[in-house]
Amino acid sequence: MVDLNKKWVDNPNILEINTIPWLNELSEEYHEEIKLDMIPDDIFENLLNNFDAVWLMGVWERSPTSKRISSEHSGLQKEFHEALDNLREDDIIGSPYAIHYYHIEPRLGGNEALANFRTKLTERNIKLILDYVPNHVAIDHLWILEKSDIFIKGTTEDLMNKPDEFFSKYGIVYAHGKDPNFPSWTDTVQINAFSKEARNKTINTLLLIAELCDAVRCDMAMLLTNDIFKQTWKEKVGNPPEKEFWMEVIPKVKEKHPDFRFIAEVYWNMEWNLIQHGFDFCYDKRLYDRIIKKDTKGIIEHLKADISFQKKLVRFIENHDEPRSFNLLEDSYLKIAILLILTLPGMGFIYEGQMKGYRIKLPIQLKRRVNEGNNNEIFEYYKKLLNLLSKRKIKSGNWELCEVLIMKKDNNRVPSDNLIAYHWWNYYNHFLFIVNLSNNISKGYVKIPSLQFNQKVILFEDLYTKEENFLHGEELNNYGYYADLEGWQANLFELRNL
Secondary structure, X not given: OOOOOOOOOOOOEEEEEEHHHHHHHHHHHHOOOOOHHHOOHHHHHHHHOOOOEEEEEOOEEEOHHHHHHHHHOHHHHHHHHHHOOOOOHHHEOOOOOOEEEEEEOHHHOHHHHHHHHHHHHHHOOOEEEEEEOOOEEEOOOHHHHOOOOOEOEOOHHHHHHOOOOEEEEOOEEEEOEOOOXXXXXXXXXXXXXXXXXXXXXXXXXXXXXXXXXXXXXXXXHHHXXXXXXXXXXXXXXXXXXXXXXXXXXXXXXXXHOOOOEEEEOOOOOOHHHHHHOOOOEEEOHHHHHHHHOOOHHHHHHHOOOOHHHHOOEEEOOOOOOOOOHHHHOOHHHHHHHHHHHHHOOOEEEEEXXXXXXXXXXXXXXXOOOOOOOOOHHHHHHHHHHHHHHHHHOHHHOEEEEOEEEEEOOOOOEEEOOOEEEEEEEOOOOEEEEEEEOOOOOXXXXXXXXXXXXXXXXXXXXXXXXXXXXXXEHHHHHHOOEEXXXXXXXXXXXXXEEO
C-alpha cells in the first residue's frame, strides 16, 4: 500500500501543468485518448521525476455558462485566435477559475483517475497540488440555489448602473467576483468573505479537497483579507470579523490534515501578511519583477531577507498568468534566471511548456494548444539542472547568502553590484553558487560566513564541467574565493576538504 503521508521535502521544486491541454497533447503524441489514469510511465520518469510536487491546474468541473461567456467575449476571442490559428468552437471550454463544482472533470477521468495519478506520484515521493478559488464560484454553481448570505448581493439600482459588475438570478441581484484593480469576472459570483456561512463552506470544501491531494494553490488569496475585502466592497459588507478569513480556515483544515500545505497566489507586497495568516508558501512576485527588469541591486537586496521568510516564497519566471519567459529574456540571461529560481531557498516553480521554450501564451479557457516542439538547448539546461538538484539533494540543508567584495583602486573592498553568491550545506556536503547578474565580466572575492577552512587544501569541483580547483584554506579564510565570471555566467561548486 502506498503511504500518502510521506513528509514534504524542504525547499521543493514544483511543476505547474495546464491539465486539459497537456492531456490533449499527450493523446496526440501517443495516438490514443489519455486521461489521468493512463499517463505513460516514461512521462513520470523523464518529466515529473525531478520535481518534488506537481500542480494540476484546471482539474475541477468547469461552468457551462463560463464556456458561453468566453465564446462571446470579444477581448478573449482576440486572445484565442492569437493562440490558435485554426480555432474551433469546441476548443473553448470556459475558465478553470469559474468552478461549477469541486469534482474532477469527467474528461480527465474523474476522481478515480486522479487517485490513480496521485498514487503513481506518491510512489516516486512527488506531492500533488490542486487549485482552490476562495473569492468566487461560477454563476451557475449549486450554492446559488441556497438561501444564505454566502454571496454578496446588490440592488436593482446596482444592476442598472453597473451591469458588468452585478447580475440577476432567480430574482436576486448578485455581485460578480472582483479584483479591485480590474473589471469583474462576469462568469463568477462573489463570495462574502465576512460571512460565517461562507467560511464554513470554504472549510468543508477544503476538507474534501484535502482527501484528494497534498496541497492547494489558493487563487488571489489576498482578496479575502479583512482590509482588502472591506476596501473592495465597502458598504456592501458589514464590519470585518474579529478573525481573519485564512486564520479561521487554515487551522480547521490542518486539524485533520496537519501535513497539508497552503500556497497563496498573492500580490501587492502582501506575502508577509499571508504567511502570518497561516500560508506555507506565497508567490514571490517581487523577485519576478526584479528578474524581468534585470534589477541586480534589487535582487541582491531581496535575498538579504531572513531565511525563515525566504523558505516560504515561491520563485518563478513564468506561470499561466504571466508572459512566456522565452519572449521576455534572452537566452544567456534566461539561464541565469532559471538557475536562481530553482536554487534559491523556497519553492522553485516551473510552468509546463516553459522547459520546452514555448513562446505562445495559452488562454486558460482553451483545451488545445499548438505543439511548438522543443528548444533542445533550453530543455537540456532545465533537465540537467533539475537532475543535479534532485540527485544531490542540494536544497535539503542550510542556506546562506555570501559576501562578495571587489577590490577598488585605493585597495578598499566594497560589495559587488553584479556578483551574488550563496552557500547550501548539510552535515556531509557543501555547495557554492556564484552568479554574475550582469552582461559584463565581473570579479570578486567570495567569503562564506559559516565556513572556516582549517584544512590546508580545499577542493572546488565544478558540478557542470567537473573541473577541479585546489585552494589553500588560509587564503580562503583571509580573502575568500576569487571569482572571475563572464557576463550572465555562473559557477556551481561542491567543496571538499583534502
